Amino acid sequence: MAKGLCSWAWLRKPYYIQARFSYMRMKYFFFSWLAVFIGSWVVYVQYSSYTELCRGHDCKSVICDKYRKGIIDGSACSSLCDKETLYLAKCLSTKPNNQVYTGNWGDLEGVVKCQMEEIVRFDLGAEMEPRKEAILFDKPTKGTSVEKFKEMVLSHLKAKVGDQANLMDLVSLIISVADGNKDGHISLPEAKSTWALLQLNEFLLMIILQDKEHTPKLLGFCGDLYVMEKVQYTSLYGVKIPWLIELFIPSGLRRSMDQWFTPSWPRKAKISIGLLEFVEDVFHGTFGNFLMCDMSANNFGYNEKHDLKMVDMRKIVPEVSFKDFIRDRHCDTDDDCVYGSDCRTTCDQTKKRCTTEVGQPNLAKACQSLKDYLLRGAPSEIHEELEKQLYSCIALKGTADQMEMEHSLILNNLKTLLWKKISHTKDS
Numbered sequence: 001m002a003k004g005l006c007s008w009a010w011l012r013k014p015y016y017i018q019a020r021f022s023y024m025r026m027k028y029f030f031f032s033w034l035a036v037f038i039g040s041w042v043v044y045v046q047y048s049s050y051t052e053l054c055r056g057h058d059c060k061s062v063i064c065d066k067y068r069k070g071i072i073d074g075s076a077c078s079s080l081c082d083k084e085t086l087y088l089a090k091c092l093s094t095k096p097n098n099q100v101y102t103g104n105w106g107d108l109e110g111v112v113k114c115q116m117e118e119i120v121r122f123d124l125g126a127e128m129e130p131r132k133e134a135i136l137f138d139k140p141t142k143g144t145s146v147e148k149f150k151e152m153v154l155s156h157l158k159a160k161v162g163d164q165a166n167l168m169d170l171v172s173l174i175i176s177v178a179d180g181n182k183d184g185h186i187s188l189p190e191a192k193s194t195w196a197l198l199q200l201n202e203f204l205l206m207i208i209l210q211d212k213e214h215t216p217k218l219l220g221f222c223g224d225l226y227v228m229e230k231v232q233y234t235s236l237y238g239v240k241i242p243w244l245i246e247l248f249i250p251s252g253l254r255r256s257m258d259q260w261f262t263p264s265w266p267r268k269a270k271i272s273i274g275l276l277e278f279v280e281d282v283f284h285g286t287f288g289n290f291l292m293c294d295m296s297a298n299n300f301g302y303n304e305k306h307d308l309k310m311v312d313m314r315k316i317v318p319e320v321s322f323k324d325f326i327r328d329r330h331c332d333t334d335d336d337c338v339y340g341s342d343c344r345t346t347c348d349q350t351k352k353r354c355t356t357e358v359g360q361p362n363l364a365k366a367c368q369s370l371k372d373y374l375l376r377g378a379p380s381e382i383h384e385e386l387e388k389q390l391y392s393c394i395a396l397k398g399t400a401d402q403m404e405m406e407h408s409l410i411l412n413n414l415k416t417l418l419w420k421k422i423s424h425t426k427d428s
Contacts, residue, residue: 054091059099059114063223071137072196073189075180076220076227079105086220086227088112098314103227105219114225115200137192137223149191150175156198161288162320170287173207174198177218196224201321202313208287214278214308231301231309236271237262237373238297258297265377266425267306269418272370274308275300276415279362282316283407289319292362293340295369315340323356330354359397363411367393374418382421389414 064081066072079086088101096116103112140149153171161167178186178194186194197203203226209215216229238258262268282290294315301311317325322343331337331347337354338344342365345355371390378386393410 052096053093054099054101055093055096055116056088056091056099056101056112056114059116059225060088063114063225066137066223067189070189072193072223073180073187074193074220074222076105076225077180077222079220080222080225086112102230105227108219109230110219110227111216111230112225112227113202137196139195140188140191142188144188144191146175146186149186149195152195153198157287159324160198160204160321161318164287166286170208173210177207180221193221193223197221197226200224200314201317204318205282205290205313205316208285209281212278212281214274214281215310215313229309231311232303234298234301234311236275236297236300236302236369262373262376263306265379266422268373268377269422270306271300271302271308272374273415273418274302275366275370276363276411278308278310279366280411283362284404290316290362291319291322291343291358292316292365293322293343295342295365297369317343322358326354327356328353361396361407363407364394364396367414379421382417386417389417 060080063072063077067077067081076086086103086105088103090102092100092102092111094100099112099114099116101112103110140152144152150171153174154167157167157170161170174194175186178190180190180193203218203221206215206218206228210218216231219227219229221227238261263271279292282292292315294312299310299312299315301309303309317339322339326337326339326345329337330352331354332352334344334347337347342360344359345357346359347353348355367390371394374390375383375387389410393414396407396410
């Protein structure tokens with residue numbers, strides 16, 4: 001009997017091994033198929049996202065077609081379209097309508113920006129800037145004199161930054177930039193390019209702040225495509241993580257990780273002083289007040305000397321333009337009265353319209369962005385005072401006009417505290 005059972009076990013063993021082998025093979029096949037499927041899906045999503053976001057070829061084609069037809073001209077046109085010494089490299093676009101690429105122009109490294117497509121209507125989630133088909137390079141028209149063009153520019157600036165006594169100085173700056181080939185004359189194609197560029201907040205701000213340390217330099221333009229100085233480090237803090245991994249990281253841990261990957265504290269202090277100085281530059285500057293409507297870390301960068309450099313200024317808008325944009329806009333709650341992520345007004349519930357006064361000044365928003373950045377790793381002897389000053393800064397409310405003295409006092413106190421701590425170090 002025992003011998004029979006033993007024989008039966010030996011007969012069943014090959015079947016058991018064969019069944020287990022088949023199960024393992026099916027399991028291997030399933031997981032291999034699953035890996036291929038997920039990999040293919042990721043590649044497809046990435047490719048679709050890239051082709052939608054990165055349309056530099058289309059942008060160049062439109063610009064160069066207009067240039068070759070004699071419609072537009074500018075300091076970068078020949079290099080982009082004829083000599084091809086200016087070419088687009090890595091795509092940095094985050095929106096299809098705003099094409100952003102690193103660019104090489106001979107020995108220069110820069111960032112190339114180009115507008116695409118028309119905005120059907122303006123809303124608070126959209127840009128406050130028209131795109132290419134809305135401009136069409138149709139102004140100024142043939143026969144327009146230089147004097148008439150200057151009048152057009154002056155009228156536009158009055159609407160954009162407000163009627164000020166010194167606007168003719170800004171007109172002169174713009175006319176000097178418009179002369180792309182520096183021959184002392186403004187051609188109609190150069191004027192068309194300049195007019196298109198003047199619709200863009202960032203271009204206007206680069207001209208207004210062209211002599212300021214923290215503003216990237218304008219290197220050239222063609223149509224409404226322009227080339228600006230490249231910033232070496234393109235985010236105030238943070239680390240880039242593949243999006244698939246980022247989906248599984250809790251937001252609290254993600255914020256902590258951002259603060260881990262930062263320069264040493266003295267260098268962070270120097271960068272922060274630069275941001276405070278930039279706030280001064282746009283606060284009641286030579287040509288009016290500008291509102292910083294997106295204080296995201298990736299809008300601020302710095303160079304190898306840890307001097308702050310602006311990376312993206314498209315959401316820094318003239319206060320006059322902002323008020324015209326948001327005035328009498330229908331709303332149900334305060335959340336309907338937001339531009340960018342940081343320019344917020346209130347909703348007048350009796351009229352169901354947005355008011356025009358921004359709740360927080362630029363300085364308060366800058367301090368909010370710098371709070372965790374500066375307090376992490378701050379020397380113990382100034383930590384308490386630094387925290388106190390930052391929270392006083394964040395608490396600023398109302399318009400800058402209403403509290404100009406308090407605004408200046410807090411800003412200067414913060415700069416002084418930081419500078420005293422790092423002035424004797426090599427990082428200063």
